[in-house]
Amino acid sequence: MTSTAPTAESQSADKGLRGGALGIIASVVIGVASTAPAYSLAATLGFIVAGVGLQSPIIVILAFVPMLFTAIGYQELNKADPDCGTTFTWATRAFGPKTGWIGGWGIIAADILVMASLAQVAGQYVFLLVGADSIGSNSTSGWVLLVGVLWIVVMTAICYVGVELSARLQQVLLSVELFVLLVFSAVALIRVYSGHGAASSIHLDWSWFNPLQIDSFSTFFRGLLLMLFIYWGWDSAVSVNEETADPGRTPGRAAIISTVMLVVTYTLVTIAAQSFAGVGSKGIGLGNGDNSSDVISVLGKAVFGGGFVGGFMSHLLIFMVLTSAAASTQTTILPTARTALSMGVYRALPSRFAEVHPRFRTPTVATLGFGGISIVLYAILNYTSNAANVIADCVTALGMMIAFYYGLTGFACAWYYRKTLTNSARDLWMRGIIPTLGGIIMYFALAWSLHDDWLNPLKSSTAASYTTFTVPGTHVQMGGAFALGVGTMIVGVIIMLVLMRTIPAFFKGRTLNRDTPTLVRDEPDLKLPTT
8 A cells, every 4th residue: 555755845854764773883784784895896897998998997997086076076966855766856946847858867777777787796606606507697588588587576576565674685795795895805816925826817007097007098087987887876875865864965965975985995905806817818817808707706716726725615605696787676766766756746747656665665656666677678688689789788778877967967957056155165065066077077978978889889889770861872870878868868858858748847847846737947045054
């Protein structure tokens, strides 16, 4: 049974969510766990090394800069309006309903695109964990699909039952994940510097931190976009803002702490993995294309060796990637459901999306709907030709969505506070310059990626082609990542146009008020605190 969230003024309980359920530790855990550090490294590090070689550590660090700048924008906007709609609500306040709606779609679309990859990894690693390597190594196996679907069902059910249960489970999963990553990095570096590394092992060199040694800007920004995917997810800490204690401060702090924890973890693991395995294209080298989709499990066996302890740690590493994907599946559902809930409350989506469970106090239609859509899309992608490559291109297209809505949030922060930026030097930097720089970097990376994927379609795992109508007979080819990224945004625009006809009040309104299904263009609140 469900109930519709009450429509009142901007209070954390207005949507029917459980206010005060999360503290700073739980919020940080959700922010870090959402990025799935182990899974993200396993699925992406090999591709980054293949592109930028030994300069992977500097890519990790440089990608952190726009993330930190964007996190500061989130923090400042959250002080003004701790609304679980985040980018949707804030961009609507700053730029109007159409821009805000597309910002909300960016969040939803990014989460939909990543769910197939997460479910696939979870399905594979269940079989790898129990030694059924012949099934686990086949990403499109029917058994992998079945387990992946069941995994989405279980994670959706946990999110449906309540955010407190989700947070407690996340604390356990993240503790295991970070501990094993730390042990893996320490053992790898000890073996390298004690002379017991692999034949391809190399010592750390300061040239690894020189971005000028990357061969081209195209390669640099492709690597940067991949790193956006690895860092992505910390904003989940802000999406549960209405369920935290001190919602105006805790979520923003949690977002910044999460990004700092991530850059430390990623830099350490990248250096350790690169030192132990090298960047060669043979054997365990990180540049070996055969291992690109899962470098962690390959390196785990080499780093920990044989014997009981080595076998136990190798299996623990596999379990860690499994739990990482599981944690990210869960924390992908959380922000998407809350974005859709907020859009439903403001009537930017049909009002059923505003329904919350009277006992669990979680979004009902939004949570279950997202879980169902994820299952359907995963099944469809699994049965497409060249399914593994299509899902890989979803990750690249996901990077485009991330850059879009993160950048939009940075710009929204500066514009929302535009009349108060001169109040103090802090306001100018924290609410104006820094979020704007974050937005510029994000959008530059987005534009470069779109340009590169259009001109160099073979860099995508798949390629889509069509025949133009303006020049009959001319065959035009585009990268699969470009087609997925642009196609996803086109779908969003079409849905918005339909909603403009069916629920037009949101798109025509002039106020931000839950008592009326309208919102648009709030001026900056001059009474907002400047510290």
